[in-house]
Amino acid sequence: MDEKYWVYGLVIALIMGGIISNFASTHPDGLERVAIDTLEESGIEELTEGKEVVNSPMSDYMAPGIENEALSASIAGVTGVLIVFLMVISMGKILKRNKK
């Protein structure tokens, strides 16, 4: 990892996740839109209520315990980018170390 380009890429991703995400559309995405039109919110709730398999710490990209919504979303975005980045890098290093 002595290349440096990835730093620029990571910074871009952090800006996207931490700042630009606050300006993202809050409209439902295509699937949610079709679900709302087909099932109505009540129908959706009936199907999904209590079905979560894990209790995610940052549901809907909101960091817990932070009053300011924009800040909460930024922290969630930055955290997510870092988690993904570190997870993939670690996995890569492990796979390389144990190269078959």
Added chain:
Amino acid sequence: MHIPDGFLSPEIWVPMWIVSALVLGYSIRQVNKKLGEKHIPLMGVLAAFIFAGQMLNTPVAAGTSGHMLGGVLAAVFLGPLAASVIMASVFIVQAIFFQDGGITALGANIFNMGLIGTIGGYYIYLTIRKILGSNTRKGMMIGAGVAAFIAVVLASAAVSIELSASGIFPLKESLIAMVGIHSIVGIIEAGITVAVLSFVLKVRPDLFKLDKI
């Protein structure tokens, strides 16, 4: 188009989990065999960029938004199997940490938004490249753009089919709606894919020389 838990019936989500697990298992083994030092930062930064990109919903039609997927983009850089691994990583983090997409639905989500693009999309890209000229910039961009578009549309069709097979959406209506909306999303996806590829081709063309896994 992340499917939450509770939408898919077990008859659908179980086989989708099995398919995705098998493909990923194979992909990880291949990555393990062929991974080079130079792949690692590229995989990391692509995964980070794609995760961030999927957060950036843009309005596409009245009251509806869409976000990029990134499967074809990843595959053009890394090859289909390595791309599958990083896309799955993104979806796993989204599901576990952010409740974006269910856990039972994870197999389907990885397949729909990941594998269709990283594998199907990749071979569409290669085919178009071969037809237009294997080592031309034009071939790469048109191939990637078209493949990215098709991957998004196919993903939306797959979602519709799975949800209708699960008994919660009517097939014809949901297919029309999903494919209609995602045809617009697909154009955006193609645009982003080509823009990123063009940029990297200009500043770091050597990154495209890495062995594809």
